[in-house]
Amino acid sequence: MVLSDAQIERYSRQIVLPQIGGRGQERLLASRVALAGELADLESPLAYMVGAGVGTIFLNAFGDNARRDYLIDQMRELNRDVSVITATSGLPERELIMILIGSVRARDAAAALNSESGPSGLIAARLDSPGRITIVPSRPPCLACAGEALTTFGARSENAEPIAMVAATEALKHLVSPRPEAAIIEFRGLTTSAAVASGREDCAICKPSSRDAARQSL
Numbered sequence: 324m325v326l327s328d329a330q331i332e333r334y335s336r337q338i339v340l341p342q343i344g345g346r347g348q349e350r351l352l353a354s355r356v357a358l359a360g361e362l363a364d365l366e367s368p369l370a371y372m373v374g375a376g377v378g379t380i381f382l383n384a385f386g387d388n389a390r391r392d393y394l395i396d397q398m399r400e401l402n403r404d405v406s407v408i409t410a411t412s413g414l415p416e417r418e419l420i421m422i423l424i425g426s427v428r429a430r431d432a433a434a435a436l437n438s439e440s441g442p443s444g445l446i447a448a449r450l451d452s453p454g455r456i457t458i459v460p461s462r463p464p465c466l467a468c469a470g471e472a473l474t475t476f477g478a479r480s481e482n483a484e485p486i487a488m489v490a491a492t493e494a495l496k497h498l499v500s501p502r503p504e505a506a507i508i509e510f511r512g513l514t515t516s517a518a519v520a521s522g523r524e525d526c527a528i529c530k531p532s533s534r535d536a537a538r539q540s541l
Contacts, residue, residue, distance in 0.1 A: 324349050330404065334376055347499035348376060352404060354498045355379040355416065357443075359432055360423030362386030364450060366394060367484065368423065368491035373398045373405045375495055381410035381417065385428055417443055421494045423487050425450040427476045434473040437466040438528055444497055447471055448490035454480035454510040456490050457520070460501040463529035469505045469520035482510050 326334075326345060330352070337343045343351075356377055358365060362384040372380060380398075384391045391409065398407045420443050422433045433447050445459040447466055457471040467473060480486060489508070496502075505520040 324353055326352075330376075333402075333404075337375065342496075343499055351376045351495065351498055352378045354418050355381070356494065356498070357381040357383065357410065357417050357420040358422075359383040359420070359436070360385065360429045361425045362391055362394070364423040364425040364429075364483070364487055368421075368487050369394070369398065369407070370401065371488065371491045372494065373402050373407065376402065376404055377495070377498065378405060379417075380405065380407045382407055383410050383432070385426070385432075419444040419446065419494060419497055421446040421448070421490060423448050423450060423490065424476070425479070425483065425487075430473060430476045433466065433471075437471075437473065444501060446490055446494055446497065447473075448486055450480055450483040450486060451477040452480040454482050454486040456486065456493060456508045457505070458493055458497070458502060458508070459505045459520075460497060460503070463526070464505050464521055465526060465528040468526050468529055470507050480510065482512075486510055 326349060331338065334348050338345055338348050354377055358369060358380055363386065365384050369380065382395065395407045395409065398405065420436055422429065422436060424430045424433050424447060437445065442461065444461060445466055447457045449455045457466055457469050459466055459469055506517055507520055508515060508517045
């Protein structure tokens with residue numbers, strides 16, 4: 324797609340960044356992202372991604388449906404270049420799934436998406452302590468092989484909201500130019516650390532036959 328004059332003006336602060344530019348903004352506007360988690364955790368990252376011009380966002384939010392619908396209306400007013408669509412079951416074709424794990428049910432949803440998401444990139448942000456973000460640009464590895472256990476949920480991190488916003492930033496970076504390797508960013512107080520992750524050969528999800536079957540099921 325080619326940016327209109329109005330879009331160049333709207334996204335000028337992003338376009339001037341060397342990491343994005345006009346081509347990157349075009350990719351954002353053409354992208355399709357699934358965003359899942361507790362509604363309260365999703366509100367700020369959703370507004371950030373809508374403002375940045377992520378073209379289509381499939382929203383799977385756990386919480387009050389009336390509040391969710393009101394939020395979607397607000398996003399329409401914030402940026403009419405973007406479509407925010409409710410997706411409570413089944414996720415259409417998309418480049419990326421981002422899930423904010425801020426509850427046990429969000430953790431369970433992340434585990435299900437990890438086993439069924441096919442070729443999409445995955446970003447899972449743990450909002451319990453210690454907080455961390457697992458970034459899987461493509462398979463292998465899956466979230467589990469990258470080091471995200473998806474088996475427990477502990478006390479909420481004091482940095483939960485900043486972690487969610489960092490995850491949204493990582494989503495934008497992925498849509499413009501995906502990382503070459505999977506990575507984990509861990510947060511401990513004001514300190515962060517990052518490490519590269521790799522898959523396990525014995526993982527049923529990461530095996531080529533499993534990936535092919537997942538693609539065929541989409």
